[in-house]
Amino acid sequence: SITVPELTSQMFDAKNMMAASDPRHGRYLTVAAYFRGKVSMKEVEENMLSV
Secondary structure, three states: OOOHHHHHHHHOOHHHOOOOOOHHHOOOOOOOOOOOOOOOHHHHHHHHHOO
16 A cells, blocks of 8 residues: 555656646645545644655
8 A cells, every 4th residue: 555655745746747837846736635544644744744
């Protein structure tokens, strides 16, 4: 199974975005992330803040 850090990293990878927005250039669109299943909210928050 995929881990929270792996999933978070994949979410912000430019090749996985459905818009011409590359986060490496300091530009982001609004993001909404829904994590389903047995996931620690603390782990999700820590990973989202480290992006």
